[in-house]
Amino acid sequence: MPADITYVIGYRDGRYLSERRPHLYATINNLLRQSGAKIEIIIVEESRKPLLNAFGSPVRHFHLNSDLPYCRSQIANTGLYSASSPYMVMHDADVLVPPDYTERLLGHFRDGAKVLHIGKYARQLYSWETDELFLSNGDKYEYALKMVSKRGPHKKAFDQPSTGYSIAFDAETARSLGGFSMKFIGWGYEDASFIDKAKRKGIYSNPREATIIHMEHPRSEVTAEGQKCAITNKQLFEQQIATDIDMVIEDHRKELESWKDTKTFTEVKGVSSQV
Numbered sequence: 001m002p003a004d005i006t007y008v009i010g011y012r013d014g015r016y017l018s019e020r021r022p023h024l025y026a027t028i029n030n031l032l033r034q035s036g037a038k039i040e041i042i043i044v045e046e047s048r049k050p051l052l053n054a055f056g057s058p059v060r061h062f063h064l065n066s067d068l069p070y071c072r073s074q075i076a077n078t079g080l081y082s083a084s085s086p087y088m089v090m091h092d093a094d095v096l097v098p099p100d101y102t103e104r105l106l107g108h109f110r111d112g113a114k115v116l117h118i119g120k121y122a123r124q125l126y127s128w129e130t131d132e133l134f135l136s137n138g139d140k141y142e143y144a145l146k147m148v149s150k151r152g153p154h155k156k157a158f159d160q161p162s163t164g165y166s167i168a169f170d171a172e173t174a175r176s177l178g179g180f181s182m183k184f185i186g187w188g189y190e191d192a193s194f195i196d197k198a199k200r201k202g203i204y205s206n207p208r209e210a211t212i213i214h215m216e217h218p219r220s221e222v223t224a225e226g227q228k229c230a231i232t233n234k235q236l237f238e239q240q241i242a243t244d245i246d247m248v249i250e251d252h253r254k255e256l257e258s259w260k261d262t263k264t265f266t267e268v269k270g271v272s273s274q275v
Contacts, residue, residue, distance in 0.1 A: 003040035008079030178252025186229025
């Protein structure tokens, strides 16, 4: 029986191996606690070879063979061609959401939503709070929410309404928009590019309902390579918003079809492990 909705999560080991896996596992376990829906989780590991152990159902593990800087667009598009459900969420590997988050998303889809973000605030944890969270028992979302509710914002630029972290969409609609453009390599603007297309076609819904928790982690954009990618991606996005939307979508559709035919992603099979 197919899932009601598929969460797609990108992951890469690299220099921050020991720091980033706990975030991934906390995110997966948070989603496994979701109520009122049958979910599927697709982990897309982007690397030269897979390093994560296989997971048990409902988690599926894909490997995307790549030596490029982390490309979230490729991860999203892998999900578009691998998900078993009609709805998808492109979800970061370091965010926690409330237990009724999926149920809320599906309610909006039943009401006709096509591209959707329901985040009201994205509350940022300090590094010490993130470490404490990993050592806690029980529902990590509730634990983190109590921590951030006792203090003011950590980063005012981020503790505000957000369009990142977790973007939901009808998969067929996303393919008709050309998916996520793989011109955006490295950190930044791939989400903004996708949402820009949905906004300009009049199919973006943005109710402010859920508080999302973002766990602290080292950031790739502060490296020299990350900064270079961020500058290039900003220029690409500025070029996109100055271009006719139908021309943008047609270009992205061709890019998506060409990429799909390269078949660079495969499902990883093996003995399942606990997360």
